[in-house]
Amino acid sequence: MKILVVGGGIAGFAVARALELKGFAPDLVERRLEDAPGGMGLYMPGNVARALAQLGVLEAVRDMAAPILTQSILDHRGQPLSVTQTQALWGDCGPCLSLPRNALQAILRGSLRHTHARFGVSVTKIRQATQSCEVAFSDDTTATYDLVIGADGVDSTVRSLIFPGAVPTSVGTVCWRFITPNTTGINGWTAMLGQGRTLLAIPVSAEHVYVYADLTLVDGEAKEDIKTTPLEGLFNDFAAPVFSLIANVPKDTPVHFGSIEQVVMDAWYLDRVVLIGDAAHASSPSMAEGAGMAIEDALVLAECIKTSERVDAALHAYVARRRPRVDWVQKQCVARDKMRALSPLVRNAILRLLGNRLYTRSYTPLLAPL
Numbered sequence: 001m002k003i004l005v006v007g008g009g010i011a012g013f014a015v016a017r018a019l020e021l022k023g024f025a026p027d028l029v030e031r032r033l034e035d036a037p038g039g040m041g042l043y044m045p046g047n048v049a050r051a052l053a054q055l056g057v058l059e060a061v062r063d064m065a066a067p068i069l070t071q072s073i074l075d076h077r078g079q080p081l082s083v084t085q086t087q088a089l090w091g092d093c094g095p096c097l098s099l100p101r102n103a104l105q106a107i108l109r110g111s112l113r114h115t116h117a118r119f120g121v122s123v124t125k126i127r128q129a130t131q132s133c134e135v136a137f138s139d140d141t142t143a144t145y146d147l148v149i150g151a152d153g154v155d156s157t158v159r160s161l162i163f164p165g166a167v168p169t170s171v172g173t174v175c176w177r178f179i180t181p182n183t184t185g186i187n188g189w190t191a192m193l194g195q196g197r198t199l200l201a202i203p204v205s206a207e208h209v210y211v212y213a214d215l216t217l218v219d220g221e222a223k224e225d226i227k228t229t230p231l232e233g234l235f236n237d238f239a240a241p242v243f244s245l246i247a248n249v250p251k252d253t254p255v256h257f258g259s260i261e262q263v264v265m266d267a268w269y270l271d272r273v274v275l276i277g278d279a280a281h282a283s284s285p286s287m288a289e290g291a292g293m294a295i296e297d298a299l300v301l302a303e304c305i306k307t308s309e310r311v312d313a314a315l316h317a318y319v320a321r322r323r324p325r326v327d328w329v330q331k332q333c334v335a336r337d338k339m340r341a342l343s344p345l346v347r348n349a350i351l352r353l354l355g356n357r358l359y360t361r362s363y364t365p366l367l368a369p370l
C-alpha cells in the first residue's frame with residue numbers, strides 16, 4: 001500500500017515507525033527544513049512510556065529523560081495543596097518521564113529505517129479519486145497514494161483541505177515555555193496556581209528544568225500586548241520555588257510564546273485521508289497527554305491498516321478504537337482548566353481535600369490497554 005504521512009512531528013514520526021514495524025515503507029513530508037526547535041519540554045505520563053515501548057524506543061527515551069515520581073500542586077505562595085506519587089497509579093504500565101521535546105523527536109526520527117522522508121516540503125493540494133489520492137507538493141511534484149495520513153499538527157493543512165470548516169479554537173489562555181538550569185532544586189512535576197495564572201516546572205535532565213507559565217486573557221485583553229509585558233511582572237505575587245526561575249532567566253534563553261488552541265471534530269477521516277494527533281484532536285495541555293494520544297493514534301492506525309482488508313474498514317476501526325480515549329482526555333482537559341479558573345479559595349480547598357483522587361480519576365481510564 002502506498003502511504004503518505006504529512007508532518008514530521010511526534011505523530012508523523014511515530015506513525016511512520018509504527019507502519020514500518022507492520023511492514024510498510026511510507027513517504028513522509030515535513031515542511032521544516034531544520035530539526036524541531038529546542039527550548040521546550042515534554043512531560044509524559046505512564047501510558048506514553050508503554051506506547052513508546054511498543055514502538056521499540058522506550059530505552060532510548062529513558063536514557064535521555066528525567067523520571068518524574070511526584071506531582072505537587074502548590075498555591076501561588078508556595079503552600080502545598082496536594083502531592084501525588086505517580087507510580088502508585090501507573091505501576092507496571094510505565095514510568096512518568098520528562099525530556100526536551102526535540103530529543104523525543106530526534107529519537108523517533110532516528111528510529112526510521114524504511115520511510116522515505118523529505119524535509120522542507122509541504123502539501124499544497126489533495127484530490128480524492130475513488131480508490132486513491134492525488135497529492136501536490138510545494139516543490140512542484142505530484143504523487144498518487146492509497147492513503148494520506150495528516151499528522152501536521154494543530155494548524156493542519158491536510159485538515160483545512162479536506163475539512164475546511166474544522167478550525168482550531170482558542171481556549172483563552174496564552175503561555176510561555178523555556179528550558180533553564182535547575183537552580184532551585186525542582187525534583188518533580190511542580191505546579192503553582194494563582195488567580196488566572198499557573199507556573200509549572202519539571203526537570204528534563206539532571207541539570208535542567210522545563211518551565212511553563214500560563215495566563216488566562218480577560219475580556220478585551222490582546223495577546224500581542226501580553227507578549228511584550230515582562231513575564232516576571234505578570235507573576236510577581238508568586239513565590240519560591242518556581243518564581244525565581246522566571247525572574248532569573250539567563251540571557252539568550254529561547255522563550256516560546258503562544259496561545260493554546262483546541263481542535264474538536266466529528267469525523268477524523270474522509271475517503272482516503274485520515275487525521276491523527278493534534279491535527280485531529282489538539283487539547284489544552286492540562287493532562288500532558290498530547291504526545292501520548294498522538295503516539296497511541298499511530299500504533300492503533302498502523303495495526304488497523306495491517307489487519308483490515310479495505311482502507312475504509314481500517315479507518316473506521318481506527319476511529320472506533322481511539323475516539324473514547326481521546327474524548328475522555330479532551331473532556332478532562334476542559335474540566336481541569338475550569339477547576340483552575342475557580343476562585344482560589346474554593347479551588348485550593350478542593351485540591352487539598354481531593355487532589356489525589358482527582359489525579360486517579362483522570363488517569364485511570366488510560367491504564368487500559370490500547
Ligand SMILES: Cc1cc2nc3c(=O)[nH]c(=O)nc-3n(C[C@H](O)[C@H](O)[C@H](O)COP(=O)(O)OP(=O)(O)OC[C@H]3O[C@@H](n4cnc5c(N)ncnc54)[C@H](O)[C@@H]3O)c2cc1C
Nearest residue numbers: 007009010011031043122152153157277278285288290291
Ligand atoms: C503549551 C503546550 C504545552 C504542551 N505540553 C505537553 C506535554 O507536556 N506533554 C504532552 O504530551 N503534550 C504536550 N503538549 C501537546 C503536544 O505538544 C502535542 O499534542 C504534540 O506535539 C502533537 O504532535 P503532532 O505531531 O500531532 O503535532 P506537532 O508536534 O505540531 O507536529 C506537526 C508537524 O507537522 C509539520 N507540518 C505542519 N504543516 C505541514 C504541512 N503542510 N506539510 C508538512 N508538514 C507540516 C510541522 O512543521 C510539525 O513538525 C503541549 C502543547 C502545548 C501547546
